[in-house]
Amino acid sequence: RPPEFSRNVDVSGLVDAQSGLIDRAIFTDRTLYEQELARVFATSWLFLGHVAQLEKPGDFFTTYMGEDPVIVTKDKDGRIRAYLNSCRHRGARVLRADYGKTRNFTCTYHGWSWDLGGELISVPNENGYANADFDRDDWGLIEVAQLDVVYDLIFATWNPEAPDLDEQLGNMKYYMEAFLGRDPAGTTIVGGITKWVLKGNWKLAAEQFGTDWYHVNMSHASALMVMSPTGKGPKESIANTPGRQYSDERGNGTGFPTHPKSRFDAQPVHEYYDYDELRERLGAARVEGPLTTGHATVFPNFSYLPVNGSIRVWHPKGVDEMEIWSWTVLDKSMPENVREAQRLYNLRTFGPSGIFEQDDGENWSEVQSISHGWRTNTIPLNYQMGLGSERHDGVYPGETSELYSDAAGRKFYSRWAELMNTPAWHEREQRPPGDAAATSAPAPVGAPVQTGASV
Ligand code: FES
Ligand code: FE
Numbered sequence: 482r483p484p485e486f487s488r489n490v491d492v493s494g495l496v497d498a499q500s501g502l503i504d505r506a507i508f509t510d511r512t513l514y515e516q517e518l519a520r521v522f523a524t525s526w527l528f529l530g531h532v533a534q535l536e537k538p539g540d541f542f543t544t545y546m547g548e549d550p551v552i553v554t555k556d557k558d559g560r561i562r563a564y565l566n567s568c569r570h571r572g573a574r575v576l577r578a579d580y581g582k583t584r585n586f587t588c589t590y591h592g593w594s595w596d597l598g599g600e601l602i603s604v605p606n607e608n609g610y611a612n613a614d615f616d617r618d619d620w621g622l623i624e625v626a627q628l629d630v631v632y633d634l635i636f637a638t639w640n641p642e643a644p645d646l647d648e649q650l651g652n653m654k655y656y657m658e659a660f661l662g663r664d665p666a667g668t669t670i671v672g673g674i675t676k677w678v679l680k681g682n683w684k685l686a687a688e689q690f691g692t693d694w695y696h697v698n699m700s701h702a703s704a705l706m707v708m709s710p711t712g713k714g715p716k717e718s719i720a721n722t723p724g725r726q727y728s729d730e731r732g733n734g735t736g737f738p739t740h741p742k743s744r745f746d747a748q749p750v751h752e753y754y755d756y757d758e759l760r761e762r763l764g765a766a767r768v769e770g771p772l773t774t775g776h777a778t779v780f781p782n783f784s785y786l787p788v789n790g791s792i793r794v795w796h797p798k799g800v801d802e803m804e805i806w807s808w809t810v811l812d813k814s815m816p817e818n819v820r821e822a823q824r825l826y827n828l829r830t831f832g833p834s835g836i837f838e839q840d841d842g843e844n845w846s847e848v849q850s851i852s853h854g855w856r857t858n859t860i861p862l863n864y865q866m867g868l869g870s871e872r873h874d875g876v877y878p879g880e881t882s883e884l885y886s887d888a889a890g891r892k893f894y895s896r897w898a899e900l901m902n903t904p905a906w907h908e909r910e911q912r913p914p915g916d917a918a919a920t921s922a923p924a925p926v927g928a929p930v931q932t933g934a935s936v
Contacts, residue, residue, distance in 0.1 A: 488516035489904070496898040498891040501865035507894075508682040509852045513901070514800040520905045521781055521897060522547030526627075526649050528783035528794050529553050529563060529635040531670045531808060534580065539597060542580035544806070545796045546637065551625070552576050552586065553635065556597040561630065563637045564599050564622035575622070579674075586622070595622050632661035633668045634792070636783075642906045652879035653733040653779060659763060659771035660787035663754075664812030672824045675807045677833040681845030683782055683795040683803040684897070689841065690785075691734030691778030692726065692889035695866065700844060704836040724884030725770065725877055726867070732780030732896030734889025737771045737787075749822035750790070753815065766876050778889075780896055785810075789827040801849055807831070864890045 490512060495504035507513060527546045530553055534542045541554035543566055550566035552575065564586075568575050573590040576583075585602060587594040594603035599622035604610070626641035631654070636646050643649070650657070661668055679686075689696070697705070724738035760768045771777075774788040785792040793807040809827045811820050831838045851857055867886025874881050882888040 488512055488519065490516055490901075492898050492901045496894045498864075498895040498898075501863065501868050501887060501891060502861040503864055503894055504861055505852055505858050507897075508684060508849065509800060509858060511800050514797070516901055517897075518547045518797070519907075520903065521900045522549075522797070523907060524638070524640045524643060524900055524905050525781050526629075526636045526638045526643060526646050526779075527781075528779070528792075529628075529637055531668070531792075531810065532561070532630060532633045532635060533669045535561060537582070539582050539584060540580075541576065541583060541586075543576055543578065544794075545804075546625075546639065547797060549639075550574055551637075552622070553637075554583075554597055561628060561635060562597070562599065563625045563628055563635075564595075565624075567623075568593060569601070569620045569622070593620075599624055632657060634661070640906050649731055650733065650779065651729055651731060652727070653729065653731075653735070653777075655767070655878045656727055656735045656737075656771045656775075656777060657779075657785075659767045660785060660790075661810070662763070663759065663772070664814050666813040668810050669813045670808050670810055671820050672809050672828070675828070675832055676804060678798070678802060678804050679842050679846060680802055681842070681849040682800060683797040684893075685845040685848060686795045686803060686805070686841070687778050687780075687782050687784060688890050688893050689845075690776045691732075691780075691893050692728070692736065692887055694724065694726070694736045694776070694884050695887075696841075696844065700840045701837055704830075704840060707836060708830075722884075724775075725874065725881040726884050726886045726888055727877060727879055727881045728871070728889035728892040729879055730892065730896065732893045733778065734893060735771060735775055735777035736884050736886075736889065737773060737775030738884060739766075739770045749819055749826050750811075750815070753819045770877065778893070780893060786831060789831050790823050791827050791831045805833075807833075864894070 492507070492513065495507050497503070529544055529546070529551065530542055534540070535553065535555045538555045538557045538559060541552055543550060543552055545551065551563050552566045553561065553563045556562050566575050567573070568588040568590060570588065570591055570593050573588050575586050575588045577589070585594050585596050592603070592605040593601060596602050601617040601620045604617065625637040626639055627643060627645070628635065628637040629646040631646055631650065722738040722740040724736060726734065726736040728734040756768060759772065763772065772787060776784070776786055778784045782795040782797070783792070784795065790810050791807055792810050793805055796804040796806065798804050809824050811823055815823070829835055864887040867882040867888050870882040870886060871880045871888050872882070873879070
């Protein structure tokens with residue numbers, strides 16, 4: 482498609498990170514939403530799933546990158562591959578199952594079939610194309626441009642020019658390791674994936690998990706009371722402890738209390754860990770900080786909660802709705818009884834009917850449900866908390882502020898605005914008809930394209 486097809490709205494006036502003001506239109510405007518799919522989701526690294534979902538060649542699961550359905554599979558060589566789950570013939574969804582095992586991918590509409598490497602291997606009545614310029618090699622499944630695995634988590638991007646995943650994560654890896662690097666043997670998942678639909682723009686959730694400890698006292702007051710061993714609620718709980726909030730230029734953010742008491746006593750893994758050993762391996766600052774009770778977002782839409790072992794992705798489903806997919810991730814070495822206790826703990830707190838999750842979801846849906854009014858849409862939102870407090874504190878890597886701060890929110894939206902205002906890689910090239918964006922894009926010199934990862 483010619484580049485001018487894409488939306489090109491300048492969002493500079495909507496996100497003012499210097500003064501901490503955000504225009505509500507970024508949560509409600511349909512044109513901006515389409516631009517977001519083309520410039521944020523088409524260019525960023527996106528979370529696909531956990532390696533435990535793919536044990537053997539032919540195993541697959543399906544998910545989304547933005548609103549694009551994708552198949553994630555292990556090819557015959559054991560490499561993880563990800564393809565657009567849309568038939569090259571007339572566009573049907575090739576695989577309809579959430580997960581399974583297969584030898585090849587056959588479209589149920591007219592029966593075109595691809596092997597695990599994405600090559601078109603069978604076309605019913607193929608001699609009907611005898612007089613056309615038709616070559617099977619041109620009609621393979623559309624593959625992501627780059628795919629990588631970190632802490633057993635699979636990420637991919639359509640963007641051949643994206644800096645590698647390591648660079649996207651940067652200092653964020655130090656914080657992620659406090660949760661996902663606790664066990665040298667790695668991580669695994671228990672209990673499958675819980676999926677639910679929620680009214681609310683996806684950014685409300687992603688932003689909150691990156692930046693917002695502020696809501697805990699108020700929104701979760703009753704839940705904290707239930708969780709508190711003394712039953713006294715927030716004042717006796719984690720909510721008022723000091724802490725830090727990390728944020729970076731790539732839009733990643735995490736917040737965590739910095740006090741040993743911040744560990745929930747009710748947390749099943751609390752008894753399981755040898756904290757002295759962890760301190761030795763991960764450092765005391767990490768064990769008393771991001772390992773305990775925190776929240777985090779890897780830009781744009783992957784978030785996690787170390788205390789629950791909860792990882793989740795906020796799939797955009799139109800400007801007003803998101804689909805939440807949530808996993809329980811645990812250390813591989815954990816015994817069965819700890820795993821089961823942690824699975825239940827995660828479900829009871831941050832499952833779809835979890836006592837904390839319901840508080841959060843209610844907030845996002847409420848904000849969204851009144852955001853389309855003309856008057857509400859003219860009022861800027863306030864992200865000023867902690868303005869100017871960001872610094873290198875000499876303990877935690879990168880720039881951190883106080884725990885109660887909007888610093889990571891400001892960085893999240895700065896990154897969002899930067900991507901929204903920059904023509905994406907696919908807008909800067911002409912694609913021949915019938916060609917695939919991801920597979921036809923030339924990689925810039927010095928940026929090798931990786932199309933699979935062996936694990
Ligand atoms: Fe898939 Fe026709 S739409 S084979
Ligand atoms: Fe919350």
